[in-house]
Amino acid sequence: MPDPMKIRATMQGDKVEVKVLMAHEMETGQRKGHPAWFIQNVKATCNGRTVLAAEWGPAVSKNPFLSFRFQGGKPGDKVTISWVDNHGESRTDEATIS
Amino acid sequence: MHSGRRKALQNAGGLGVVALAMAAGLLKPSSARAEWNKAAFSTKSFADAVKAMGGSEPVESNEIVINSPDIAENGAVVPFTVSSKLANTQSISLMIEKNPNILAAQFTIPEGTEPWINTRVKMGQTSRVIALVKAGDKYYYSAKEVKVTLGGCGG
Numbered sequence: 213m214p215d216p217m218k219i220r221a222t223m224q225g226d227k228v229e230v231k232v233l234m235a236h237e238m239e240t241g242q243r244k245g246h247p248a249w250f251i252q253n254v255k256a257t258c259n260g261r262t263v264l265a266a267e268w269g270p271a272v273s274k275n276p277f278l279s280f281r282f283q284g285g286k287p288g289d290k291v292t293i294s295w296v297d298n299h300g301e302s303r304t305d306e307a308t309i310s
Numbered sequence: 311m312h313s314g315r316r317k318a319l320q321n322a323g324g325l326g327v328v329a330l331a332m333a334a335g336l337l338k339p340s341s342a343r344a345e346w347n348k349a350a351f352s353t354k355s356f357a358d359a360v361k362a363m364g365g366s367e368p369v370e371s372n373e374i375v376i377n378s379p380d381i382a383e384n385g386a387v388v389p390f391t392v393s394s395k396l397a398n399t400q401s402i403s404l405m406i407e408k409n410p411n412i413l414a415a416q417f418t419i420p421e422g423t424e425p426w427i428n429t430r431v432k433m434g435q436t437s438r439v440i441a442l443v444k445a446g447d448k449y450y451y452s453a454k455e456v457k458v459t460l461g462g463c464g465g
Binding site for chain 2: 227238240242252253255261262263264265266267268269270271272273274276277278279280281282283284296
């Protein structure tokens with residue numbers, strides 16, 4: 213089971229700013245003896261609504277960091293983030309907006 | 311008398327419709343596994359990447375801003391912030407021209423989400439970095455050169 217993400221979701225005026233740190237090797241496949249192993253899909257939802265979706269290649273840095281901002285969230289709401297890697301492994305974590 | 315059989319047939323018909331809808335891409339399985347544009351992530355040139363993403367003839371725009379260090383001491387972790395002031399920005403993609411494959415990441419920006427992304431990527435060497443934005447049905451881009459003093463690919 214992959215390690216949990218660190219997620220921080222805070223109100224910045226009328227927007228929610230989300231900062232995520234994921235635990236993943238993000239192996240490029242360029243190194244001998246190290247096949248590519250990287251997160252391919254990321255999805256963030258809040259109140260059942262997708263607030264960000266991403267497709268990644270192996271060029272995203274090891275232990276990926278991501279930050280984005282969206283409208284329509286309020287303190288106490290939950291932001292849920294999921295990722296899936298090219299091995300089919302996945303991780304879903306959530307944070308409460310403060 | 312045949313009601314049981316009829317019901318079973320109806321149910322089977324219903325399942326068939328669902329299967330067809332899934333095959334047609336109308337319904338997606340609820341798992342986090344989503345589409346991944348293998349063709350786009352396999353490209354090496356800007357033109358091919360844009361094409362693989364369904365675009366053509368991107369126009370350079372100063373409404374797209376790339377914020378990053380001009381010189382990255384560690385190519386393994388180069389921070390980028392990309393923002394777009396183009397109306398109806400639907401996606402932002404980050405490309406590193408001299409990496410083995412040009413496309414690093416693509417972000418879909420739903421309505422209500424700010425066209426602003428902050429992330430970190432690897433750069434194998436000094437390269438032109440391109441931010442591609444889809445706004446409406448058109449593609450726009452902005453580019454900047456980032457010098458790398460220690461590469462991040464190959465280790």
